[in-house]
Structures are given as structure tokens and as C-alpha cells.
Amino acid sequence: MESTLLNMELLEKEIQSYKDEVIALRRDFHRHPELGTQEFRTAEVVEQYLNDLGIPTQRMYTTGVVGLIKGAKEGKTVLLRADMDALPVHEETGLDFSSENPGVMHACGHDGHTAMLMVAAKILKKYENELTGNIKLVFQPNEEEEGAKFMIEEGVLENPKVDASFGVHLWSQIESGKVGLQAGPIMGEMFIFRLTVKGKGGHSSAPHEAKDPVPCAANIVTAAQTLQTREISVLDPTVIAFGKIISDGSYNALASTVNMEGTLRYVYDGSDDTPQHPRKRFRRLVDGICAAHDMEYDLELVPSSYSVINDEASVDFMKENVLPHFVDASQVQPYSCLAGEDFSEFINRAGVPGAFVFIGTGNKEKGTHYPHHASNFDIDEETLLNGVSLHVYTALEFLK
Ligand SMILES: [Zn+2]
Ligand SMILES: [Zn+2]
Incomplete structure (x- = not known):
């Protein structure tokens, strides 16, 4: 037990050391947003990054990228998901890394999601010899319309068969540093x-x-x-x-x-x-x-x-085993909204147990409190590491 705790402390330091990298990746995607099913550049960047780490990848639904980290010992498979698509919105943030693709903007934070899962993959790959089971890294196209459904049709939940799925959304309507999580229906x-x-x-x-x-x-x-x-x-x-x-x-x-x-x-x-x-x-x-x-x-x-419905056991697992690694219990709040999210295809329609978590990224002083899909939407980059931590600890705890 003690050695695990020590590992976790080292791990925490390691996660912190990737702050610049996760921000740089996010800014690169922000500069080059692509609409749903047209995430060609994004997919290539993700694929190259994973392959350079020695993580084999597979294409699904054309621009979807699936990476697999195989643990040293046989065990369960956990799926971690990031969405990659941008929106047909004309950016008005004035950021120096604003969209270079006129009329298209990362106005939902999926640029951050992609960056977070890439960095998590980099960290998790180093732990593959200690893992019992596998981690499936799913970079999904076209979340805003429907992408998950087609990846499932193409077999993303098989080979190896997925035992649990976890997803995350940076959320400007929750204050930076806080986390929104609850069991039951959470999205419309x-x-x-x-x-x-x-x-x-x-x-x-x-x-x-x-x-x-x-x-x-x-x-x-x-x-x-x-x-x-x-x-x-x-x-x-x-x-x-x-x-x-x-x-x-x-x-x-x-x-x-x-x-x-x-x-x-x-x-x-x-x-x-x-x-x-x-x-x-x-x-x-x-x-x-x-x-x-x-x-x-x-x-x-x-x-x-379809509605995202978090199952109780997965929410308890997140609250007891995952969140305490990087957020104080007082910062975890119940949250639900009517926004649509096709993560429901994994945990509800396909019936894989799992949970969807909101990472607060709203900060009035930084101007990151505007609604998602608005032309002045932005994220608080300080919170990207919370997303990385969430992925890393979810996988390590689930496969422990
Ligand atoms: Zn959206
Ligand atoms: Zn979104």
C-alpha cells in the first residue's frame, strides 16, 4: 500500500510536469479546428503522437483514432474517450491562437479534450508493465451530431471487449477547480x-x-x-x-x-x-x-x-478512488444539464458501465465563463491538467 501511495505522489509530480505540453497541444488544435467527420488533420496529429509513443492505432469511422495500451498482465479493458470536432462558429475571442479556419471554431472545448487524452496516454504508456488489463484510447469524431454510434458499429467496444467507459467534458458553467458529477440522468x-x-x-x-x-x-x-x-x-x-x-x-x-x-x-x-x-x-x-x-x-x-445516465457504481468508484487524487471532496458538486452528448452511446445505448464527468473551467477574471458554442467561448487552461489527472487515475485505479 505504501509503495502505491509513493507512486501516486511521483505520478502527481509527473502529471504537473506536462502542463506546458498539454497547453501547447490544445492551442495547436484550437488554431486548426475541423468540423465533425472532417477532423483529418486532428486525426493525423493524434495518430502520429500515439505512434511515436509506441501505441498502436486503428482508424474507425474515417477520422476516429483508437489507441490501445496493453498491460503486462491480462485483465479488464477500460475505455477513455475524447471528442475532436469543432463547430460552425466564427471565433471572436481575440486570442493569439484563434482559429485559422474561417467560420469554424473550437467553441465547446473539444480541443482541450483531445490534448488531455493525448497527454494521459503518454503518461499511462509508461505504466504498461504495471497494468493488469488494457486501456483503449478513443478519439472520436463528430460528437456534436453523432460519431460514437458509428464507432460502436465499427467495433470500438470489441477486441478487446470493453468493460467500462469514462468520458469528460471541460465545462465553463462550472467554476475552475470544481468537478461536476452525479449518478442518474445528467444530460438531455x-x-x-x-x-x-x-x-x-x-x-x-x-x-x-x-x-x-x-x-x-x-x-x-x-x-x-x-x-x-x-x-x-x-x-x-x-x-x-x-x-x-x-x-x-x-x-x-x-x-x-x-x-x-x-x-x-x-x-x-x-x-x-x-x-x-x-x-x-x-x-x-x-x-x-x-x-x-x-x-x-x-x-x-x-x-x-440520448440522455447520458451515469450508473451509481461507476460514480461511487470515481468519487472514492479517482477524484480524491486531484480534487478536494468539497469541490465536487452534483451537476446535470440539458445539453446533448453522444457519450450516451457507450454507457447507455451499448450498456457498458461508466460515467461522464464535468471538469469546471469557468473563471470570470479570465473570461472563460461564457457559454459553450458562443463565439467568445474559451477554457481556463489551468484546468487541463485536471482532465489529464482524471483519465490517468481512472485507468490506473480501474485496472489496479
Ligand atoms: Zn458542444
Ligand atoms: Zn462538447
Whole structure:
């Protein structure tokens, strides 16, 4: 036991010694952001880095990179995951390592995630002779839409078979130094909706001779907002947000169609097939309002991510065996939100036990408290080592 503790002290020093490297890697990715499924440069940098360390890699879902550290003794396999994709956002941070790819920005912190797992891999590789079991390092493309699902289809959970999965997100809505972790549903289920309300165009002086879809569309927007309080309890978080509404009319011509796009988010309620489900209620509402206005419509509901649900045993393991290595218990807080995250594919849809952890990176003085996906979003680089520690201690403790 004593020698383990001593090792851990040395390990802590070792982790600290990688501060400059993890920051430099993050800044390099930040400068060269790539959209989901197009992470070609990022994947090459990751692959080269792992191969230089002697870690064999495999490509999955084109830009996904999977590295494997095989322990000296046979045992379980733990999966550590980082996502690599950026967003179609025009960066306005003014950082000297701002995006060099106009209109694309690492506005969710995935640049940090990639850097953290790379450095963790470097450290863990040195311990392979002491490991009982394997570490699978998963660098995933296209988290913002769906990437995990396709890597699973291509076998990321097999050869060797994965026994547990852990993921992390740097989170600007949690203060730097703190960690957000709790059992149960922690992130929202998200469906993208695409709705077209179809009427008939005409002269704006004689709307009765046309079939104007605009009032109908406007009605849908306002009525949808009542679903989340008048039909669904306010204690069951639900958000229906319209991000885009475009008609094909002009100032003096009535539209024939209105295209609307948005998201439907809620915490998984286990009732996919009941009429009470938010998706079913939304469809019913669209159907009813279009009927009332005598409009045709097309409604497409596209699954993006399912609720992330942390299992209790994995959360206890993190709290008892992993977090105490680098964060005081008083800094660990329960946290949940409605953002989507396809890590749910690993721990919920595929049923591998595991947990998803939020690493606080919000610091008002440094200006890293802005929301994710905003053009002025930034992370507190001081917290990158917390992410490295999380990966390193998770793997070492799980395979102990
Ligand atoms: Zn995001
Ligand atoms: Zn994200």
C-alpha cells in the first residue's frame, strides 16, 4: 500500500510536469479546428503522437483514432474517450491562437479534450508493465451530431471487449477547480426537428386568395412553448427551441412554405412509446395546428443524442478512488444539464458501465465563463491538467 501511495505522489509530480505540453497541444488544435467527420488533420496529429509513443492505432469511422495500451498482465479493458470536432462558429475571442479556419471554431472545448487524452496516454504508456488489463484510447469524431454510434458499429467496444467507459467534458458553467458529477440522468436527450409548413403563395394584398403558412408557423412556435409548462411538469426539464425559421415569401408576396428547424431536449423519461412523450406531444401539436389552419406539413424528428445516465457504481468508484487524487471532496458538486452528448452511446445505448464527468473551467477574471458554442467561448487552461489527472487515475485505479 505504501509503495502505491509513493507512486501516486511521483505520478502527481509527473502529471504537473506536462502542463506546458498539454497547453501547447490544445492551442495547436484550437488554431486548426475541423468540423465533425472532417477532423483529418486532428486525426493525423493524434495518430502520429500515439505512434511515436509506441501505441498502436486503428482508424474507425474515417477520422476516429483508437489507441490501445496493453498491460503486462491480462485483465479488464477500460475505455477513455475524447471528442475532436469543432463547430460552425466564427471565433471572436481575440486570442493569439484563434482559429485559422474561417467560420469554424473550437467553441465547446473539444480541443482541450483531445490534448488531455493525448497527454494521459503518454503518461499511462509508461505504466504498461504495471497494468493488469488494457486501456483503449478513443478519439472520436463528430460528437456534436453523432460519431460514437458509428464507432460502436465499427467495433470500438470489441477486441478487446470493453468493460467500462469514462468520458469528460471541460465545462465553463462550472467554476475552475470544481468537478461536476452525479449518478442518474445528467444530460438531455436531444432530437433535431425539421418542419415544413406548406400553404399556397399569393399577392399580399389578397391573402384570402392564397394560403399563408406564416401565421400557422407563428402559432406553432408559441403553442410549443406551452407544452413544457402546461402539459409537462416544469420539474421535468423540457426545452423546445426554434433556431431557424425561413419562408419563401417576400415583402409583397405571400409565402408558400415556411421551413423551421430546432431542437427538442428533455431528460430521458423511459416512456418512448407513450403518447406523453415530448416528441409525441410535439407531433400532435403540429398536426393539430396545421389542421386548424388547413395547411399541409412535413415533420422530421432526427435523433441526435440520448440522455447520458451515469450508473451509481461507476460514480461511487470515481468519487472514492479517482477524484480524491486531484480534487478536494468539497469541490465536487452534483451537476446535470440539458445539453446533448453522444457519450450516451457507450454507457447507455451499448450498456457498458461508466460515467461522464464535468471538469469546471469557468473563471470570470479570465473570461472563460461564457457559454459553450458562443463565439467568445474559451477554457481556463489551468484546468487541463485536471482532465489529464482524471483519465490517468481512472485507468490506473480501474485496472489496479
Ligand atoms: Zn458542444
Ligand atoms: Zn462538447
